[in-house]
Every structure is written in structure tokens, then in C-alpha cells.
Amino acid sequence: MNKIYKLSVVLLSIVMTFTLTLNISAQDDTNIMEADVVVIGGGGAGLVSALKASENGADVILLEKMAYMGGATMLSAGIIPAAGTSFQAEAGIVDTPEQLALDILRPSHYSVRQDLVDTIALNAGDIVEWMDELGVKWNLLTGFLYKGQSNYRMHQAEGQGAEITKVLIDEIYARDNIRVLLETPGTGLLTTNDDRVIGVTAENVSGEIIVIKADNVILATSGFAANDEMMKKYIPEITAAYPRVAPGATGEGIVWAVKLGADVANMDAYQGYAPISNITKDSLDLSMLYRGAILVNTNTARFTDEYLGYSELSAHVINQPGNIAYLVLDKNVAEGTSALEKYEEDGILFKADTPAELAEKIGLDSEGMKEVFANYREAIKVGEGRFNRTKLPENWEAPFYAIEVTSDLRHTQGGIVINTDAQVLKTDGEVIKGLYAAGGVTEGFSSSGGPAYMSGNGLLQAFVFGKIAGENAAANLIEVEKEVSAVSDKVYKDGTYTGLGRGLHGPIEVSVRVSNGKIKSVTVFSHEDTPEIADSAIEKLSEKIEEINSPDVEIVSGATYTSNGLIEAVKDALKNAE
Ligand SMILES: Cc1cc2nc3c(=O)[nH]c(=O)nc-3n(C[C@H](O)[C@H](O)[C@H](O)COP(=O)(O)OP(=O)(O)OC[C@H]3O[C@@H](n4cnc5c(N)ncnc54)[C@H](O)[C@@H]3O)c2cc1C
Structure with missing residues (x-):
């Protein structure tokens, strides 16, 4: 753990033993790091999830693209609703998470996901008490009843959102199992061929590429309020408003997850x-x-x-x-x-x-x-x-x-669909393994579209699901193989060669072009397997073989026969290029 590798040779590409779906042109300044959990984004959700993962024994790397952490959380009024807290008890207020959940659901006319709201309501009190222990000073606001709240339950941090983030950041730097990389934007997710997330790519302030291998990744990159293009696409109705938004909220976390098949919801909220x-x-x-x-x-x-x-x-x-x-x-x-x-x-x-x-x-x-x-x-x-x-x-x-x-x-409220364990879900409801998300990057629960909003929902979403994501990411560590191997330096004879392999339903015929001694292209010109399954596997594997200059690639799960047939065909073709 805690190792940084600096590659000393120029590599055309790198590949993990779990092959990556991302193309990475690694230079001699590529840093390879590893951690149990990588958190992308150092706002409320990211800070809480990093702390919770660390508390649960994980070695954590936290990436923040700005020169400072805090995001929108730092700009906020630092007010969250919570029911059944010691602060309410002291003030003689009897309140329940069930009542809080009902109040949160009402403005959306009960159109948002109740499981998310129930989770929020049940965990809000814990968040208030946990932050209190860390040093956040809460005041229960009893001056007036907030619109939509049926009880006095708004807790405001002294010093507002800026003070909450200060307390959390101080705690982050006090932990020796959390490393913070500022001015280091995450630039993408690393995955296996079957889309298990196994790390991230990032770029540091000197423009160096960093590859961080991790058992689990937490997206805490917030929404897209600072991304004009996404705003015009999803919420044109509010684009003329003054943008009091965190500059880091540019939506890339949502884009990466969608590329992996993640579902999104409430994008116009x-x-x-x-x-x-x-x-x-x-x-x-x-x-x-x-x-x-x-x-x-x-x-x-x-x-x-x-x-x-x-x-x-x-x-x-x-x-x-x-x-x-x-x-x-x-x-x-x-x-x-x-x-x-x-x-x-x-x-x-x-x-x-x-x-x-x-x-x-x-x-x-x-x-x-x-x-x-x-x-x-x-x-x-x-x-x-x-x-x-x-x-x-x-x-x-x-x-x-x-x-x-x-x-x-102020912020967008639509985003990636997660379950109540903060795992990212695909459109068919399947979990994307190794990927968690929390806060403004995820589906909100104030409304299923438009401006309906209940005070405190944004911070609650960040803190509660940050907590859940951090705890679960730390609890579900798997042994991802962390060996990094260079591209094959094997030299073949230049030319174009054909080869034959056996797929599920018949032969797979390929043509392999070698130029300057390296595999330049793999083209399948006939196969008889089911196109919906075979075609994407063929595309992925062909790219991978070209990338690493070798047919020794991981098969695509769910397309085993096609994968093996293609690999066999490429090997057959390359026999003539030895
Ligand atoms: C002015 C204002 C007032 C508000 N007041 C309240 C309030 O009183 N109560 C309430 O509940 N909500 C409030 N909100 C909303 C609330 O602040 C947000 O919903 C909440 O802070 C979102 O937390 P987050 O951690 O998801 O995002 P953020 O706190 O914005 O953190 C996201 C972080 O990720 C970083 N990041 C993004 N992309 C990358 C990348 N590629 N690589 C590395 N880092 C990246 C960003 O720079 C940022 O630091 C307010 C918002 C604003 C703007």
C-alpha cells in the first residue's frame, strides 16, 4: 500500500492484468498509485465518504480538481434537517425520522424515490451527532418553522457550510490513511472488460497522468450546474439565472458513469x-x-x-x-x-x-x-x-x-441512479461493481424535475450517502490484481495475415495487419455468432490486441466463445508473421 510507481520508460500503452477499457497513452511521467478506495471530489460527499472509508480501515486517496476542497458545500448555509437528535431532545422537541421522510416527500408530490428518502431520514441524526463529535457546532433553529417542515429540526452549523468543510478537512489531514491530491482532476474510470471499476485516471498540476488502482471508487464530483452545455441540454429554463454555483460542478462524473451503462434520473431538476x-x-x-x-x-x-x-x-x-x-x-x-x-x-x-x-x-x-x-x-x-x-x-x-x-x-438535482447502499446502478438495475456515488452527482429527491426543493436536501444527500458510500466501499474490498505490465515488445514481420478461429456458432475469420513490426489492426471479416453479443466483444478485444501488441488479452465475460475464437484466429494469423 501507499506505493507510487514511476515508469521510467516510454510506453505506448499500459495494461493491467485486468485489461482496461480506457485507452491510456502512458508517458515516462505516468505515476501509478494504488489505494483501497479512491474518492473523486472533495466537497461534502467526498470528505464524508473519505473519512468513513478511513474509519473502516481503508487506505484512501481523495482527488480534488480545484486548489482547495469544499465545493458547493463550502458555499452553503450549512443547514440540514434531522429528526431525533440530542439538540432536539435538549429543546424538548419530539420528532421522528418517519415524519421527516414524509415532509421531504411532500413537495415532489411523492414522485421521488421513497427508499432514498427513508435512508436519508434515518441517517440524518447520526450525521449531526458524528459531526458534532468532530467539532461542528450546531444550533437548532427554533425561530421560525421552515417551509415544508412540520417540526423544528433545522440544524445550522456555526460558520455555515464553510465551517463544516473546515472541520472535515482538518480531520482528513489528521488521518494517516487518507492521501489528498489537490489540483488533480479525475479524468476517467478504469474498468475490466466486464465493466468492473478498478481505479481511475487523473492528471496532476504538471500535466502528468496518474493511474490509481483501487478496489472501489466513489464518485463525489457533484452535479453539472457549472457546465453550460449540459445545462442547455437538460435544464434550459434556468440558464438565464445568475450562476451561484461551485466551479467544479462540471458533470464529468455523470458522463463517465453513463458511459459504463449507469442510469440517470431527474436530470431536469x-x-x-x-x-x-x-x-x-x-x-x-x-x-x-x-x-x-x-x-x-x-x-x-x-x-x-x-x-x-x-x-x-x-x-x-x-x-x-x-x-x-x-x-x-x-x-x-x-x-x-x-x-x-x-x-x-x-x-x-x-x-x-x-x-x-x-x-x-x-x-x-x-x-x-x-x-x-x-x-x-x-x-x-x-x-x-x-x-x-x-x-x-x-x-x-x-x-x-x-x-x-x-x-x-445553485445546484442541479439530477444524476446517477444509486441504490440505498450508494452503489451505481445500470439502466437494467444491475450494480456496476466497484463504483459508488454520493451527493450532487446522484439522483436527487426534491423533485422528479423542475425547481421544487426542500431546504437541507442537498447537504443531507451529500453527507448521508457520503457516509454510506464510504462505509460500504471500505467493507467490500476485493483483491484487484495490481500488477502493471508493459505493452509487448515482440516484433512481427510486416504484412497482412489472415487467420481462423472457432466461435460459438461457427468460424471467425480475421485479418491482422502488421506495420513497423507491431500489430496495427485486427479486422474480423466474418463470424456467425449473435451480433448483439459478439460485435461489442470483438470491438473491445480487437482494440486491446492492437493496444498491447499481443493476442494475450482477457476474454470479455458473457462472450467467452466469441472471445476465445477471436484470440485463436489472431494467433493463427500471427503464426505467419513470426
Ligand atoms: C450558494 C449555495 C448555497 C447552498 N445552501 C444549501 C443549504 O443551506 N443546505 C443544503 O442542504 N444545500 C445547500 N446547497 C446545496 C449543497 O451545497 C449541495 O447540494 C452539496 O454541497 C453537494 O455536495 P457534493 O459533495 O455533492 O458537491 P460539492 O460540495 O460541490 O463537491 C464536489 C467536489 O468535487 C470536485 N470535483 C468535481 N469534478 C471533479 C473531478 N473530475 N476530479 C476531482 N474533483 C472534482 C469539485 O471541485 C468539488 O470540490 C447550496 C448550494 C449553493 C451553491
Whole structure:
């Protein structure tokens, strides 16, 4: 363990005794490392999974592509819901994971996977207590009930997400069985021919290729909010929003897993936030809307019930002309808003004594604004207004204020499908051996599409499945053969040779071209095996034989006869090239 090999000769390619499906052109600066578990991504999911794997005895390598760890977790408010914690007990609050699970399921109208939600709810308390032991200082928020939560169970870390990641990172560096490689992006997964993951490739800051062999790999690379192309493909509706996203969230973990046949789900789900100032881009106090403020677009019209979650509001605001709206508040809402002074200092607050004056100041239609105010007062009187808003203030009186607002995008909520053991699943439900995933890289459970989101789900997903992935990856170590052998240096006579082998249903005929003494191409020009099974095996094996300049390759499982027939045919052809 803990060995780094530096290859001293230039190799055209390398091959493990489990042949790799990745083409690697290894240079003399290729580092070969090994570990029991490799974690890709040093945000919440990666940090927790590395620690949990280490606690369970595994030798871990953690790769982070940025110069620092933390990801979106570091940017977060550090708030997670958990039921049945010691903090709730101290506050005399009785709560259960079952109730938490029901609350999480509700915003999606029960369309998300219940097994994931149950797992989250059952493990959330453990995460809070475990982090408490590590040094995270939690405060149970009892000031107001978070939207959608039926109990006081939001635990916020002092110092928010930045402090959580600091505590976890300090712990990572204190463990002698975890090695951290910063500025070292994972670049792909290494697999056997039958798609068992046996390691990763990466590139260090000097551009050197690193091959890390591992019994298990954990993908903790987060979602794709920072990948414009993927955003345009999967969630075009929120691409105009201000990107308050972690720069590392570029989606490659999802792409690699899909290449191995992994299933994905909820790819158009996301979390955004509105209101944010369209000038400073700072997040604004959401409670202004909950206490009575309204949103008015540039057509001087309201467009939504403002008592929605901040993520749902982000979708409504971004859909307005110019992707903006005005948050309009009255004297009473203003008086309860401690940040109002700051908004004034920032120069984002307009103030007026009448709706017409306010409209004029922000460039909207005066008559329209008078009508909006009159309708709103009427709604307050009858208890329900446009868009069925029933959460209304007691009155609506001068002075009035307006702030130009827009939405931001924070993270995506779709990704790789996993089971409750955090193992990555193929589209047919089969497990991809050796591959685990946790956090934003996986299927979320706030909604099966769109902006529905429950506060705390993102961090919970990262921490709980990080824990599960780390524990299981450490528990299921297998003895992957870690020998590395160079490409064969055998020299053949140049020419094109034909050979014959026996497949499952008949002969396999090949032509092998040798140039400059090396096998340059293997072409099968006839076979009688089932094309759906045989063709991909033939393609893989032919490439492999060319890569290592030898027919001594591992067979493709599930296509044994075709594999052996092809190998036999190539050997037959090469007899004439000796
Ligand atoms: C501004 C903001 C506020 C938020 N507030 C909250 C909140 O209060 N509560 C809540 O529950 N959720 C919140 N969220 C969402 C939450 O932060 C995320 O859902 C969660 O942090 C995801 O954790 P993660 O470990 O999966 O991803 P991240 O924390 O983003 O970590 C992923 C890491 O992987 C690295 N990486 C990616 N690709 C590679 C690669 N190829 N090789 C090596 N490293 C790679 C990245 O650089 C990054 O460090 C917020 C998000 C944002 C942006």
C-alpha cells in the first residue's frame, strides 16, 4: 500500500492484468498509485465518504480538481434537517425520522424515490451527532418553522457550510490513511472488460497522468450546474439565472458513469433561489415575501403566489420579461426586515409614498401599479388574492419600497441512479461493481424535475450517502490484481495475415495487419455468432490486441466463445508473421 510507481520508460500503452477499457497513452511521467478506495471530489460527499472509508480501515486517496476542497458545500448555509437528535431532545422537541421522510416527500408530490428518502431520514441524526463529535457546532433553529417542515429540526452549523468543510478537512489531514491530491482532476474510470471499476485516471498540476488502482471508487464530483452545455441540454429554463454555483460542478462524473451503462434520473431538476438583487446579486431576505411583500414584473403585473419555496420562486422570476421582477414591500414588511438598512446602503432600495410614485421611480406603469395595490388590498380584505395567495399581511400601507430582483442557480438535482447502499446502478438495475456515488452527482429527491426543493436536501444527500458510500466501499474490498505490465515488445514481420478461429456458432475469420513490426489492426471479416453479443466483444478485444501488441488479452465475460475464437484466429494469423 501507499506505493507510487514511476515508469521510467516510454510506453505506448499500459495494461493491467485486468485489461482496461480506457485507452491510456502512458508517458515516462505516468505515476501509478494504488489505494483501497479512491474518492473523486472533495466537497461534502467526498470528505464524508473519505473519512468513513478511513474509519473502516481503508487506505484512501481523495482527488480534488480545484486548489482547495469544499465545493458547493463550502458555499452553503450549512443547514440540514434531522429528526431525533440530542439538540432536539435538549429543546424538548419530539420528532421522528418517519415524519421527516414524509415532509421531504411532500413537495415532489411523492414522485421521488421513497427508499432514498427513508435512508436519508434515518441517517440524518447520526450525521449531526458524528459531526458534532468532530467539532461542528450546531444550533437548532427554533425561530421560525421552515417551509415544508412540520417540526423544528433545522440544524445550522456555526460558520455555515464553510465551517463544516473546515472541520472535515482538518480531520482528513489528521488521518494517516487518507492521501489528498489537490489540483488533480479525475479524468476517467478504469474498468475490466466486464465493466468492473478498478481505479481511475487523473492528471496532476504538471500535466502528468496518474493511474490509481483501487478496489472501489466513489464518485463525489457533484452535479453539472457549472457546465453550460449540459445545462442547455437538460435544464434550459434556468440558464438565464445568475450562476451561484461551485466551479467544479462540471458533470464529468455523470458522463463517465453513463458511459459504463449507469442510469440517470431527474436530470431536469435543480435548486435556484429568488429573490436576489439584480444589481449586487446578493441573496435577499426571503421572509419579506412570506410576511406580505409581492413580486411585480416589468408589465406592472403580479405573476405568482409569492408564498412559495425560494427555488420555485426562482423559476417564476426568471420567466418574466428581462428575467427580472420588482420585490415590493410596504411599511410593515420593511419594519420587520433587519437587512433593510443594508439594502439602502447598497443603493438597491427605492422608496415612495404612493404606488404611482413608486412605479415612476422604477420605470413601471403608474396606473398599473395603482391597480396592483388596489387588488392586493382587496385580497387582504377577503383573505385570498390572485394566484390563490392566502398567506397575506394584515394591511398594506405607505411608505412603499421596491428592489429589482432576479434569480440564481445553485445546484442541479439530477444524476446517477444509486441504490440505498450508494452503489451505481445500470439502466437494467444491475450494480456496476466497484463504483459508488454520493451527493450532487446522484439522483436527487426534491423533485422528479423542475425547481421544487426542500431546504437541507442537498447537504443531507451529500453527507448521508457520503457516509454510506464510504462505509460500504471500505467493507467490500476485493483483491484487484495490481500488477502493471508493459505493452509487448515482440516484433512481427510486416504484412497482412489472415487467420481462423472457432466461435460459438461457427468460424471467425480475421485479418491482422502488421506495420513497423507491431500489430496495427485486427479486422474480423466474418463470424456467425449473435451480433448483439459478439460485435461489442470483438470491438473491445480487437482494440486491446492492437493496444498491447499481443493476442494475450482477457476474454470479455458473457462472450467467452466469441472471445476465445477471436484470440485463436489472431494467433493463427500471427503464426505467419513470426
Ligand atoms: C450558494 C449555495 C448555497 C447552498 N445552501 C444549501 C443549504 O443551506 N443546505 C443544503 O442542504 N444545500 C445547500 N446547497 C446545496 C449543497 O451545497 C449541495 O447540494 C452539496 O454541497 C453537494 O455536495 P457534493 O459533495 O455533492 O458537491 P460539492 O460540495 O460541490 O463537491 C464536489 C467536489 O468535487 C470536485 N470535483 C468535481 N469534478 C471533479 C473531478 N473530475 N476530479 C476531482 N474533483 C472534482 C469539485 O471541485 C468539488 O470540490 C447550496 C448550494 C449553493 C451553491
